[in-house]
Amino acid sequence: MTPPVILISDDEPLIVSALAREARRSGLTCVSDTTSERVLELARQHHPAVIILDINQHQDGRDLLAQLKQDPLTRDCKVIILSGVEDQFTRHVCFELGADDYEVKPFDPTFITRIARLATSVAHARS
Structure with a gap:
């Protein structure tokens, strides 16, 4: 079985690099x-098990989330919102739009372990 794919979209290259490194280790x-300009294209192309989506990017993460959940090719991808702001209203809106989880930066060191488990379970369910 091929390794599960995750898509990481964050405007901070250091966060993307750190998450990608840990994800590969997992x-x-x-x-x-x-x-944030290629999220939809990459999601359609790679059909990731999990998408980690920063909410504050060039294109608003809430808009991207809504588009991902409305697109027949990507609506079943699990989407984890990553945000630098702990805001209950924004969290509520994201869950209403279809987010599967909401993580606040700086994220817990076990974050990528949870993502790896989720991605693996999604990949197994798809096969």
Whole structure:
């Protein structure tokens, strides 16, 4: 079985690099975007098990989330929102739009371990 794919979209290259490095160590395949402009294209192309989506990017993460969840090719991808702001209203909106989880930066060191488990379970369910 091929390793599960995750898509990381964050405008901070250091966060993308750190998450991708840890994800690869956990046996995942990573695709990333630091501009938010290719998220939909990459999600359609790679059909990742999990998408880690920063909410504050060039294109608003809430808009991207809504588009991902409305697209027949990407709506079943698990989407984890990553945000630098702990805001209950924004969290609520993201869950209403279909987010599967909401993580606040700086994220817990076990974050990527949880993502790896989720991606693996999604990949197994798809096969």
